[in-house]
Amino acid sequence: MNGLLTLMLLMVLVPLGVMVTAVPFLTRKTESFGVSIEERHWHDPEIRGMRRAYALGTGSFAALAILAGLAASAFLDENSLDWLLPALVGVMLAAHATFYLRFHFRMKALKERRGLVSSEQQLVVDTGFHREKRAFSNWWLIPHLVVAAATAAVCLIFYDRFPEQIVMQYDFQGNPSRVVDKSYATVLMPAVIQLLLVLVFRIVNFSIASSKQQLDAAHPQKSLRQNMIFRRQWSAFLLFSGFLLVLAIALLPLQMLLQFPPSVTIALLLAVVVVILLGVLTLGFMTGQGGSRILIREAAGAPAGTVNRDDDRYWKLGVFYFNPEDPALFLEKRFGVGWTINWARPAAWALVFGPVALIVAVSLALDS
Amino acid sequence: MLIRIDLQSEEPIYQQLFNRIVEGIASGALQPGETLPSVRSLAADLGINLHTVNKAYTYLRQEGYIQIHRQKGALVQPGPIPGADEAFMRRLEQRLRPLVAEAICRGVDEGRFREVCGRLYQQFGKGEMAT
Numbered sequence: 001m002n003g004l005l006t007l008m009l010l011m012v013l014v015p016l017g018v019m020v021t022a023v024p025f026l027t028r029k030t031e032s033f034g035v036s037i038e039e040r041h042w043h044d045p046e047i048r049g050m051r052r053a054y055a056l057g058t059g060s061f062a063a064l065a066i067l068a069g070l071a072a073s074a075f076l077d078e079n080s081l082d083w084l085l086p087a088l089v090g091v092m093l094a095a096h097a098t099f100y101l102r103f104h105f106r107m108k109a110l111k112e113r114r115g116l117v118s119s120e121q122q123l124v125v126d127t128g129f130h131r132e133k134r135a136f137s138n139w140w141l142i143p144h145l146v147v148a149a150a151t152a153a154v155c156l157i158f159y160d161r162f163p164e165q166i167v168m169q170y171d172f173q174g175n176p177s178r179v180v181d182k183s184y185a186t187v188l189m190p191a192v193i194q195l196l197l198v199l200v201f202r203i204v205n206f207s208i209a210s211s212k213q214q215l216d217a218a219h220p221q222k223s224l225r226q227n228m229i230f231r232r233q234w235s236a237f238l239l240f241s242g243f244l245l246v247l248a249i250a251l252l253p254l255q256m257l258l259q260f261p262p263s264v265t266i267a268l269l270l271a272v273v274v275v276i277l278l279g280v281l282t283l284g285f286m287t288g289q290g291g292s293r294i295l296i297r298e299a300a301g302a303p304a305g306t307v308n309r310d311d312d313r314y315w316k317l318g319v320f321y322f323n324p325e326d327p328a329l330f331l332e333k334r335f336g337v338g339w340t341i342n343w344a345r346p347a348a349w350a351l352v353f354g355p356v357a358l359i360v361a362v363s364l365a366l367d368s
Numbered sequence: 369m370l371i372r373i374d375l376q377s378e379e380p381i382y383q384q385l386f387n388r389i390v391e392g393i394a395s396g397a398l399q400p401g402e403t404l405p406s407v408r409s410l411a412a413d414l415g416i417n418l419h420t421v422n423k424a425y426t427y428l429r430q431e432g433y434i435q436i437h438r439q440k441g442a443l444v445q446p447g448p449i450p451g452a453d454e455a456f457m458r459r460l461e462q463r464l465r466p467l468v469a470e471a472i473c474r475g476v477d478e479g480r481f482r483e484v485c486g487r488l489y490q491q492f493g494k495g496e497m498a499t
């Protein structure tokens with residue numbers, strides 16, 4: 001049994017397995033497998049049964065993937081992590097997607113068969129929403145930028161002390177597996193990655209602040225407060241975990257300069273990844289989608305029988321929102337915790353895929 | 369203030385928006401000078417076309433209920449809202465006329481009609497009983 005490999009597999013696969021299994025229990029109660037329903041149907045035995053069946057199926061596959069990983073780690077070494085981890089993560093995500101789609105179509109059929117579309121659909125918005133503090137200020141990204149600037153400064157000041165050959169990648173025994181000639185571009189690479197990450201955090205924080213209001217028409221006051229807490233907590237978590245990530249990347253040039261063993265760097269990087277994964281898991285369970293799991297004492301009720309707008313027709317496969325009429329760029333996912341984009345808006349595409357393209361471009365430029 | 373839009377209503381959405389905002393001003397839920405969401409953000413929150421919100425805001429501005437500034441965006445009329453001139457009273461009468469006619473057809477006498485009006489005034493906190 002390979003201890004390090006086992007540990008790394010478990011640290012990533014267990015939180016991920018729990019996450020994909022728990023998704024249908026964390027959504028708003030007005031959604032079931034990407035289909036909008038009235039909240040009173042959430043506890044319907046048939047719909048509850050579907051959630052259980054989904055969890056059983058996805059959970060079994062996740063458990064199998066973890067067991068397969070443990071078995072593989074008995075006669076593989078850490079170098080196998082390169083392909084083993086993505087393969088096992090892939091199995092989990094594929095199971096997640098397959099079971100989701102199966103129950104999505106079943107849910108759609110059920111809704112039609114039992115005529116669950118309400119005739120009392122309403123939309124509720126708060127006219128003061130835009131004045132509220134929905135996310136933490138982007139000024140909180142200054143510490144991240146300071147770390148990036150310090151990293152760049154250290155790399156430039158001690159440029160001469162870097163070896164003539166820069167190691168871009170180590171294997172897990174600490175042997176260099178990819179080496180390039182030293183240049184300002186390769187030495188400054190960590191700082192460039194840090195800057196790109198800050199850009200990504202900036203965009204995500206913007207999407208948290210600017211995403212659609214989405215109040216629950218049946219409980220507008222309650223869902224308004226839940227939603228505010230939900231946004232602020234995720235924004236804080238983004239800024240905090242982002243800072244950890246930026247710090248972790250600063251370790252790479254430091255390790256080359258100070259010559260401490262790569263295993264120290266790897267251990268620290270893994271610790272950061274685990275903190276982030278566990279944070280996502282904890283926060284996901286605490287808030288639920290849109291803050292729907294946050295306990296708020298209910299104020300005066302809304303007119304009985306009112307429900308949210310049924311916008312199933314804009315949700316392709318229940319997960320891709322495509323509504324050309326809607327100027328919103330970001331809105332809540334229907335199956336999961338977090339946000340997604342309005343695919344009918346090119347600006348949203350640019351914000352999401354722009355940074356990805358930039359990262360790919362930078363790494364290609366360095367490789368050539 | 370919470371705005372509630374009924375999607376099954378025959379009343380167009382821009383009209384509902386217009387009515388809800390005027391009601392908010394009448395009841396004091398919207399204070400003079402209070403900023404309103406921008407056209408874009410209100411349309412996004414409602415998931416509807418920009419033009420629909422634009423139309424409501426344009427009518428509100430024309431009637432003097434809101435102001436639209438290039439920088440500050442839309443805000444509730446901070447100064448006095450234009451008083452009821454002759455044209456307004458004429459229009460009010462025109463709009464009430466069919467309602468009174470319908471009420472008469474259904475046997476609602478003048479007393480009951482006034483009673484309803486009184487109750488509505490009270491709901492906005494402007495009833496004569498309250499003061």
